Every structure is written in structure tokens, then in C-alpha cells.
Amino acid sequence: MTDASEAIIPLDIAIFGGGIAGLWLANLLRQRGFSCVVLEAGTLGGGQTLLSQGILHGGLKYALGGTLSSESEAIAGMPDRWRASLAGKGDLDLTGVRVLSPTQHLWSAGSLASRFTTFFASRMLRGRIEKLKFDAYPSALHDKAFRGSVYRLDDLVVDTESLVETLATPIQTCCLHADLAQTRLHWSPTGLERIDLPEVSLAPRYTILAAGNGNAALLNEAHAQHLATDIEAQNRPLHMPMVRHRMPHRLYAHCIGASNKPRLTVTTHDLGDGSLVWYLGGDLAERGVAQSEPELIASTREELRDLFPWLDFSTADFATLRVDRAEPRQSGLLKPDNAYAAMRQRLLVTWPTKLTLTPDLGDRVLALLDQVQPRHPQPTLPETLPRAQPGRSAWHPIFETHHA
Structure with missing residues (x-):
């Protein structure tokens, strides 16, 4: 765990989740001058993105x-x-x-x-x-x-594997593999104040939840600080x-x-x-x-x-x-019609809801941050911090293991 005496690195935006939403938003925001770090507990795209059929309808x-x-x-x-x-x-x-x-x-x-x-x-x-x-x-x-x-x-x-790889390549150095057991999040009623990783602490101005199924647990932590209590996952x-x-x-x-x-x-x-x-x-x-x-x-x-x-x-x-x-909770478990992005204080909660709606999600996040200007340079993170790597589609391990 990071020692309190170590330097805390300021950051414009921390993004939780390295699937299609997190990777798309990180690229979009980096283009506009924002400093970003993506935190992923597994492999990039390893959740819903690589489990989707890749249909852009x-x-x-x-x-x-x-x-x-x-x-x-x-x-x-x-x-x-x-x-x-x-x-x-x-x-x-x-x-x-x-x-x-x-x-x-x-x-x-x-x-x-x-x-x-x-x-x-x-x-x-x-x-x-x-x-x-x-x-x-x-x-x-x-x-x-x-x-x-x-x-x-x-x-x-x-092909969703090539989609993940293409989006990950320009931002690979800022895609961190965040072991949740070794990561401590410091929440306040206005947002996430600090992220303690094993070798470094990050202090984001804004935080984006783009972790799909992982948003539910992160929202629970925010709710404990009476933040974004009106947003739930389903x-x-x-x-x-x-x-x-x-x-x-x-x-x-x-x-x-x-x-x-x-x-x-x-x-x-x-x-x-x-x-x-x-x-x-x-x-x-x-x-x-x-x-x-x-x-x-x-x-x-x-x-x-x-x-x-x-x-x-x-x-x-x-x-x-x-x-x-994963998606925002709707009455009667209805499917959302659009991508979802909502801002509460310094926290943005997002779900693309469908792979095809990812550009719509980007539009919505940029609109929410329209009045926000980049403030901090992109940090140089220690090379010893593990980077999240692109995942593989599920049929590879399933058929290579059981049907070789």
C-alpha cells in the first residue's frame, strides 16, 4: 500500500473499467488534452466487450x-x-x-x-x-x-479482439492492472479523492465509472458517502x-x-x-x-x-x-434506449448499454464535461506498475481446453 509520505500524482480523470466504454472514453478525452488513467481489474475488454457478438447495428x-x-x-x-x-x-x-x-x-x-x-x-x-x-x-x-x-x-x-487492441495501443502506458485487494479508494461526498495503488497514489479531479458489472460495487462505495444514491445498476x-x-x-x-x-x-x-x-x-x-x-x-x-x-x-x-x-436500473428491468452517462458532483457513471452505442456514450460524456478544462499533464507512471493487457474472446480457451 502506498505510504502516506509518498508523492500524490494529480490527474484530470480516473476511469474504472478497461472495456469498450473505458477505452473509448480514455482515447476521446486524451485527444482533448485531459490526463487519464484507466484502472482494470482483469484484462482489457475481458468482460462484456469480448463476450459480445461484435454487432454494430x-x-x-x-x-x-x-x-x-x-x-x-x-x-x-x-x-x-x-x-x-x-x-x-x-x-x-x-x-x-x-x-x-x-x-x-x-x-x-x-x-x-x-x-x-x-x-x-x-x-x-x-x-x-x-x-x-x-x-x-x-x-x-x-x-x-x-x-x-x-x-x-x-x-x-x-472482431472485438482487434477493436480492444486498436483502442488500447495508443493509451497502453496509462492502462493499469489494478488488483482490487491492493487498491484503496478514498471517497468523499463530492467524489473520489485518492486512489492508493501499491507504488503510487493518484488524485483525480473527476472519476468515470465505466466498469460494466463492476460499477455496482463502486457505486455502493459512493453511496456510503451519500454520492450518486439515485443511480443503481441492473x-x-x-x-x-x-x-x-x-x-x-x-x-x-x-x-x-x-x-x-x-x-x-x-x-x-x-x-x-x-x-x-x-x-x-x-x-x-x-x-x-x-x-x-x-x-x-x-x-x-x-x-x-x-x-x-x-x-x-x-x-x-x-x-x-x-x-x-450491465446497465442502469430501469423500472421493470426495461432495456435503456440509449447510452447512459450521468454526473453527480465529480463522479460520472456510465454504461454504453450496447456495443453499438459507444459513440453515443462518448457524446454524452463530452457534453457533461463541456465546461471542464484540462488542468494536469499526463503523468509518467512507474514502469514497475503492471499494465492491463488485452484479453481474448471466450471461445478460444473454451474450445482449446475442452475440445482440442
């Missing part, structure tokens, strides 16, 4: 009820914001990020598409969705036995199946179900040994919360037989992953 998957909701309208511009950054012309330079798919697809299982046809053809969606001819179907659906319809969406999918769980196979089909798509949410959402990821992983979300993952791993795997096999009877998954490997999506 414009909200159309929330319009399956036949109308554009406030949620879908709020994020309609997000794919273009991301594309600008991926081209090096947006909020941040993300030219190092690998795009897995420049578009995403929406497909119907049989006759379900009929109730969406008029809506999808409406002027409201022109330019954002396109019905495809058979020859343009993704390979997994390009079979004469397929009886549905396929649409192309104005969405994209990125989790919405998922149980995500993963299917490892050696077929050549890379699919990035939502399947239209009977409800106003996708029946199944598929993204495809490389394992590096020539095999592919289909990472499955949507209603299957939401229903899977109440199932054990064997039960969800059985449900997944049944779903794949029903949706892809022409594909052979008999030699595929299956696994599941439980994910907690």
Missing part, C-alpha cells in the same frame, strides 16, 4: 414488430458513425480494427416473412434494408430446401450457445421469429485452426438463462436442425457461456 432488429420504436430510432445513425471511425475519419481512428462482415442479414423461417414484407419495403427503411435474390444469399442459406426470404441490413460486425442475463464446426459457412444474421425480437442471432468467429465458431444470441440465448448447459445445448441442436436441415452439425462441438449485460 442501427436498430432494425428492434423493429420486428412492424414499426420503428424509439430504441431503433435512437441508434439508427450508429453504423455510419462506426464506419467513419473504421475509415479513420470519425471520432477515433479505428483503421486497425478487423471487420468480420460489412453487412448483416435478416432471414425468415418459411412464411413468417409475409407479415414484414410491406414494412421492409416502406419508404421509412429505404437504403437501410434490401431484399436479396437467391444467388446473393449467404452460403449457409443458399440451398434449394430453404423456403424463406433474406434481407441485407445496413449493419456491420467487427443486469440482464443471457446464456449464449457456441457451435464449433468445420463447414465453410460464415453467417452474420438474425432469424425472424414469431415475436418482435430475433429468434436467433448468428455471428461467426475464427478459432485459428481452420474451424469456425457460430456464436448464438437472440431469443435462444434469452430462453437459455433458465436452462443448464446440457439443456441449452440440446435446445440449440434442435434449433439448428429446424432452421438448417440441409447442414450437418453431427460432428460439431457445443459449449455455452453465461453473460450478464
Whole structure:
């Protein structure tokens, strides 16, 4: 623990959490001259960021009820914001990020598409969705036995590992691995006064909570000082199946179900040994919360037989992953429509709520700090302090360990 006699390093902003929110905000604030340190208890991106499917969508998957909701309208511009950054012309330079798919697809299982046809053809969606001819179907659906319809969406999918690495590289020296057992936080009713690390103490003017699931424990400490007592966290769980196979089909798509949410959402990821992983979300993952791993795997096999009877998954490997999506508490556990950022005294509490809304989160934080000017230079931190390192996607250790 830092000795009280040692120098305390002043800092403009301390950011807790090295996932997409913390890394994005640190880059954005450093560009504007603020001195920042990111504190991460695990690996960078190792929580929700690398557990996400990497989908940067414009909200159309929330319009399956036949109308554009406030949620879908709020994020309609997000794919273009991301594309600008991926081209090096947006909020941040993300030219190092690998795009897995420049578009995403929406497909119907049989006759379900009929109730969406008029809506999808409406002027409201022109330019954002396109019905495809058979020859343009993704390979997994390009079979004469397929009886549905396929649409192309104005969405994209990125490799989250390369996203984390690209955001971490410019700020690597200020991303600290903070062992919570050896870190002491000194709170006051106006904010965080001091952070004691093993070799140094930091005194931030402002603190940003961007730790996803970790925000809850940090908020509890702030609440003890009667700070931000009106802000609480909630989790919405998922149980995500993963299917490892050696077929050549890379699919990035939502399947239209009977409800106003996708029946199944598929993204495809490389394992590096020539095999592919289909990472499955949507209603299957939401229903899977109440199932054990064997039960969800059985449900997944049944779903794949029903949706892809022409594909052979008999030699595929299956696994599941439980994910907690962290966000601000809403009445009735409703999903927030936008990114969330609130400021109480010198404390900012943030959740992007969805990967795609991260640029929106950046806008909101910059607006809250609009009247704040940088004051302290970026500190030179001791090289002996451990730096947080980028994490790996969960399917690597899961399949390399259990299905080698």
C-alpha cells in the first residue's frame, strides 16, 4: 500500500473499467488534452466487450414488430458513425480494427416473412434494408430446401479482439492492472479523492465509472458517502450457445421469429485452426438463462436442425457461456434506449448499454464535461506498475481446453 509520505500524482480523470466504454472514453478525452488513467481489474475488454457478438447495428432488429420504436430510432445513425471511425475519419481512428462482415442479414423461417414484407419495403427503411435474390444469399442459406426470404441490413460486425487492441495501443502506458485487494479508494461526498495503488497514489479531479458489472460495487462505495444514491445498476442475463464446426459457412444474421425480437442471432468467429465458431444470441440465448448447459445445448441442436436441415452439425462441438449485460436500473428491468452517462458532483457513471452505442456514450460524456478544462499533464507512471493487457474472446480457451 502506498505510504502516506509518498508523492500524490494529480490527474484530470480516473476511469474504472478497461472495456469498450473505458477505452473509448480514455482515447476521446486524451485527444482533448485531459490526463487519464484507466484502472482494470482483469484484462482489457475481458468482460462484456469480448463476450459480445461484435454487432454494430442501427436498430432494425428492434423493429420486428412492424414499426420503428424509439430504441431503433435512437441508434439508427450508429453504423455510419462506426464506419467513419473504421475509415479513420470519425471520432477515433479505428483503421486497425478487423471487420468480420460489412453487412448483416435478416432471414425468415418459411412464411413468417409475409407479415414484414410491406414494412421492409416502406419508404421509412429505404437504403437501410434490401431484399436479396437467391444467388446473393449467404452460403449457409443458399440451398434449394430453404423456403424463406433474406434481407441485407445496413449493419456491420467487427472482431472485438482487434477493436480492444486498436483502442488500447495508443493509451497502453496509462492502462493499469489494478488488483482490487491492493487498491484503496478514498471517497468523499463530492467524489473520489485518492486512489492508493501499491507504488503510487493518484488524485483525480473527476472519476468515470465505466466498469460494466463492476460499477455496482463502486457505486455502493459512493453511496456510503451519500454520492450518486439515485443511480443503481441492473443486469440482464443471457446464456449464449457456441457451435464449433468445420463447414465453410460464415453467417452474420438474425432469424425472424414469431415475436418482435430475433429468434436467433448468428455471428461467426475464427478459432485459428481452420474451424469456425457460430456464436448464438437472440431469443435462444434469452430462453437459455433458465436452462443448464446440457439443456441449452440440446435446445440449440434442435434449433439448428429446424432452421438448417440441409447442414450437418453431427460432428460439431457445443459449449455455452453465461453473460450478464450491465446497465442502469430501469423500472421493470426495461432495456435503456440509449447510452447512459450521468454526473453527480465529480463522479460520472456510465454504461454504453450496447456495443453499438459507444459513440453515443462518448457524446454524452463530452457534453457533461463541456465546461471542464484540462488542468494536469499526463503523468509518467512507474514502469514497475503492471499494465492491463488485452484479453481474448471466450471461445478460444473454451474450445482449446475442452475440445482440442
